[in-house]
Amino acid sequence: MADLTTLDASSTPRRIAAGELGATELCRAFLDRTAALDPSIGAFLRVDAEGALASARSIDARVARGDSLDGLPLAGVVVAVKDNLSTRGLRTTCASRMLAEYVPPYDAHAVERLRAAGAVILGKTNLDEFAMGSSTENSAFFPTRNPWDRARTPGGSSGGSAAAVAARFSQVALGSDTGGSVRQPAALSGVVGLKPTYGRVSRWGLVAFASSLDVVSPMGATVEDVALLYAAIAGADARDATCALRPVERADLSLGPEVLRGLRVGVPREYFGDGLDADVASRVRSALDAIERAGAQLVELSMPHTRASLATYYVLAPAEASSNLARFDGVRYGLRVEADDLRGMYGATRDQGFGAEVKLRILLGTFSLSAGYAEAFYGKAQRVRTLIARDFAEAFAKVDVLATPTSPTVAFPLGERSGDPLSMYLADVCTLPPSLAGVPAVSVPAGLGASGLPVGLQLVGPLFSEARLLAVAHGVESLLGRVGAPSWS
Numbered sequence: 001m002a003d004l005t006t007l008d009a010s011s012t013p014r015r016i017a018a019g020e021l022g023a024t025e026l027c028r029a030f031l032d033r034t035a036a037l038d039p040s041i042g043a044f045l046r047v048d049a050e051g052a053l054a055s056a057r058s059i060d061a062r063v064a065r066g067d068s069l070d071g072l073p074l075a076g077v078v079v080a081v082k083d084n085l086s087t088r089g090l091r092t093t094c095a096s097r098m099l100a101e102y103v104p105p106y107d108a109h110a111v112e113r114l115r116a117a118g119a120v121i122l123g124k125t126n127l128d129e130f131a132m133g134s135s136t137e138n139s140a141f142f143p144t145r146n147p148w149d150r151a152r153t154p155g156g157s158s159g160g161s162a163a164a165v166a167a168r169f170s171q172v173a174l175g176s177d178t179g180g181s182v183r184q185p186a187a188l189s190g191v192v193g194l195k196p197t198y199g200r201v202s203r204w205g206l207v208a209f210a211s212s213l214d215v216v217s218p219m220g221a222t223v224e225d226v227a228l229l230y231a232a233i234a235g236a237d238a239r240d241a242t243c244a245l246r247p248v249e250r251a252d253l254s255l256g257p258e259v260l261r262g263l264r265v266g267v268p269r270e271y272f273g274d275g276l277d278a279d280v281a282s283r284v285r286s287a288l289d290a291i292e293r294a295g296a297q298l299v300e301l302s303m304p305h306t307r308a309s310l311a312t313y314y315v316l317a318p319a320e321a322s323s324n325l326a327r328f329d330g331v332r333y334g335l336r337v338e339a340d341d342l343r344g345m346y347g348a349t350r351d352q353g354f355g356a357e358v359k360l361r362i363l364l365g366t367f368s369l370s371a372g373y374a375e376a377f378y379g380k381a382q383r384v385r386t387l388i389a390r391d392f393a394e395a396f397a398k399v400d401v402l403a404t405p406t407s408p409t410v411a412f413p414l415g416e417r418s419g420d421p422l423s424m425y426l427a428d429v430c431t432l433p434p435s436l437a438g439v440p441a442v443s444v445p446a447g448l449g450a451s452g453l454p455v456g457l458q459l460v461g462p463l464f465s466e467a468r469l470l471a472v473a474h475g476v477e478s479l480l481g482r483v484g485a486p487s488w489s
């Protein structure tokens, strides 16, 4: 085969089992490509060549012994992992100075599942510090560049994972999605990203940002690859009390666009208002037209609480973050900056360990939880969250899935929004409502805009409807075609 790095994840285990391809050979192809090209992208914070090759060799050894690879659905598949998922013995920094030297003593649940399925973990990808941001520019180390245009952001916070898949440094990648951090970078980088239902994937070992919203989420170049990764990581885990016990349904991707026939697709008008780029609007509109021509019924509807999502999220997520990040006090994990007394040590450690956006979130969160304000801010936001979830429940009484833009704009230039938190927060205006409602949502490429940059279509389904949502996404993907690979390399 010409270039091994173009191989999809889904056919990899079969080829390796058949002896057509060595896992080590495949792993080396990705390591070489990453070594040559990642310096101009910055997708990885750390490449674990030794660990990756060891996993690949153990797959090859099995094949050499004549052992079956059945039961290893990801045998030899090359995966990149966002650096807020704990990896045993491999530094996990959350792109923060606070955890710059932190080496976890255990694997996150999703990482355990990957290893048990035979995956080859190539390394840890860049993110906005503690997953707070939409451009990967809040990394304490360096920004990640978009392979479609290196002067632009790949989105965030899982920008390193999105760029790794788009640039073919890995076949698939894990990210985390709290308010859009997998879907938005997937859209801006021309790949597929699924945020499963809240509680569908264990959060064990995912460094907590906003615990009532955080979801470990798969990314890949195709819906089929994302479905493969999703099946490997989803399911019950007793170590996360919010992890759902119900069995995981397999997605049936055999129907292609036929799955769209008779499907009721809701188009909520609130997602098509002010602030939506003309480029994005026209790509999404033509995607919807194609879906309709394939036999789906488009149903225009209203979700009246959509406009409250941004304010609700930016009360709840910082409140939870301020509490979760209290553990970084110089005593147990990560950085410790000595001072004359205990309070001084806390202050110096947190001042030097956290970047500006993280400090901003801690201040916002502490304020909205403080005595005298908690009811007016945190309590009220909780109640509005219920109304937002109710909008989704009511919509799903009428339609099977919802279709919206994933991001109101295409990838924006690096630096353009870094000084303006509100414009950065607006990047997630379409992805926040499903996060607040806990429902699953996937971003699939809807082609390139007039700018030549990828546009994403977000499909949203009812709670625990991943199997059907992936089948619909697959139908849409086969209808719209893939965006292909960026041409920079």
Ligand code: GLN
Pocket: 131, 132, 133, 134, 156, 157, 176, 177, 178, 179, 180, 181, 182, 209, 317, 428
């Ligand atoms: N961009 C959003 C934020 O900054 C969402 C981040 C995420 O999903 N982790 O909070």
